[in-house]
Amino acid sequence: MEVSAVFEVLALPARQAIVERLREGPATVGELAGALGLSQPLASKHLRVLRDCGFVSVRADAQRRWYELRPEPLREVDRWLEPYRWMWEERLDRLGDRLDAMARHEDEEE
Amino acid sequence: MEVSAVFEVLALPARQAIVERLREGPATVGELAGALGLSQPLASKHLRVLRDCGFVSVRADAQRRWYELRPEPLREVDRWLEPYRWMWEERLDRLGDRLDAMARHEDEEE
DNA sequence: ATGGTATATAACTGAGGGGGTATGCAATGG
DNA sequence: CCATTGCATACCCCCTCAGTTATATACCAT
Secondary structure (H helix, E strand, O other), X not given: OOHHHHHHHHOOHHHHHHHHHHOOOOEEHHHHHHXXXXXXXXXXXXXXXXXXXXXXXXXXXXXXXXEEEOOHHHHHHHHHHHHHHHHOOOOOOOHHHHHHHHHHOOOOOO | OOHHHHHHHHOXXXXXXXXXXXXXXXXXXXXXXXXXXXXXXXXXXXXXXXXXXXXXXXXEEOOEEEEEEOOHHHHHHHHHHHHHHHHOOOOOOOHHHHHHHHHHOOOOOO
16 A cells, blocks of 8 residues: 555545544444534545555444544555654764754744 | 644655755755656745755855755654554553554454 | 434535646845 | 746646535444
């Protein structure tokens, strides 16, 4: 799974909200739609995208569909982030490398 | 800065590639366009978006514009990810909380 | 059977944005 | 000065995709 696809999924606030809501535990389509102010078809469509990207798994219970968050896509983001962490994490080694970077950061943004 | 805006920026492979390229150090528009196979106007447009989101800062040097990667937006992603890390990080505490989650994960995806 | 509930999907529409081409503009080097 | 380089922006087209409405399907209750 391409990490840019993961970013694309999270780029929409609605889908991001679904992911955040599912952190509390599994939920049905109706619950998600109600909690987030989405129409039922729209919630289903977003969940379809999330499902295709591995963000959620589904479990059938009568007519209900219980959606549950899965770790893998977010873990991919975490891995993708790894080579950038030196930029903000304080570490005693590599300190020298950061000094000139800090010097360049003296002029702030617009 | 909204984190979904950060995700939206990274959703495009071209912009993600620019970010990855800038990890090696500052670069000019022409260098980025050449290295990534983008037209110059397109590179400028993407860099404009990256700039508006705080991903990069610019430094003028004659006609050249040196773009440099800034940590803040990626750091925001890192922070956003924090409450999800328990899902894949192995920790001796909280182990009990994860057992039922593992049990639910026994049925695999499609 | 029948009506109601829960969800998925199809068809449609509108807007946003990526990408191209053309142009403007500043700074440089003869 | 004048041509060139480096970059930004304006304008345009087109395609994708979010969101709506309507419908199909499956399951439950009585």
